[in-house]
Amino acid sequence: MIFLVVAIYIGIGFFGSRSLVKKKCWREASAFLVLLSFGFALIILQTLDIKIPSPGNGVKLFVEKVLHLGYK
Amino acid sequence: MKLEKGVISSSQLISLIGIFIQGSIFSTVFVFEITPKDAWLVSLTSLAMFVPFAWAYVKLMQMFPGKNLIQINDIVFGRYLGKSISVLYILFIIVLAATNLGVICDSIAGLFMVETPIIALAIMLAFACAWAVRNGIETIARISLIFLTIVSISVLLSLLLIASKIDMNNLLPVLDISLIDFIQVNHISLTAFFGGIFVFMMVIPYMDNIKKGTKSVFMGLIIGVATMLACSVMISGVLGNVAIIANSPLISATRQVEVSKVLTRMDFIVVGILVLSVFMKIALIYYTAALSISQLLNLQTYKPIVIPVGIILVGLVIPMFDNPTVRSEIGMNTWPFFASIFEFLLPAVTLLVALIRRLPQKQGEKC
16 A cells, blocks of 8 residues: 555656656756645555544644633 | 636626525525424525625725725735635635535435446536636526526425415414524524625626625525525415425425326426526635635636536545535534634734725725
């Protein structure tokens, strides 16, 4: 499974950045690769069964422990 | 440089806002858990509460014509604070998109496609949305009119088919809930159904005539609320207090349709509503996420980052909430406060600071 994810990442990364590099749109190419790497890092971690901190629980902690708000 | 070359008309903005609110129909489950009898009333009271905020969004857009939310943050708060606020907005928009994507995939997987992994549904829906987003706001706006018509007709059709099973006594007594519950349910309704409209602060600058913005926003809101009102009456009238325990009240209500023992199990109509309206809602939030990131990074176009943003959304679907119970608990108790920061507090503060600093006039004087 992990090899499939990595292969898809390389494929999207190569075909997506190729035209940007040809046009010398370096800023766009960097943004594309950084965001793509972040997205695939999320997916690879889940493929490896590594638990990612839940943003939903982050929201809950922020509202309840920092803002001291919440119903019930 | 403008990131989006497309232009939308005022009627297209109406249909975009209408379908965006229709995309929230499935969040009514939170409202029914608290008050199954007064859900119809909550649609109206929360709309009334939302009107000043909708006016504030449009006023901001009209004060800075052609500028989107990220650009306005830079102008109003300065380069560094403005960019910091924009980063928070972007994180919130991504969380909002991933939450909506997760909710729809979870609903489909839980009710109809029980053997299908949620991630597979998320990838398919995100791919369809990415396609729409890459084609630009003009394309999204054009399909929104078609989808708005289909969803509105489907809701009307469901209402007609189930009319004989609606017991208006299920809607009585009116306001038989505590004040705190009424406040909570209105707060949920405000943030889950209407507050998301703030993403249109990235879309309104691309209107051909921004002066018609106020009228379009309010027309769109009325269409969206009319649909929600019809659904609320249908659910409350058919299910009564059973709506509290229904996983998806609208689907449970339409399953009761039985016309001459021929037309039964009409829940496919609801699934149609679900898929079309939520697709449009996610596509719009996804579009604003891609556009906001591009604006923040000062890119020439948003198109290269559409696919990476989609992959981030898919990657966040599973870890977003531990399970549907936690999601429901967060959605009812803490999410309204969190969403209020971005949907109401920050836009109101931005408008206030812009008015105090007399920013548009100041900029005009400088030129």
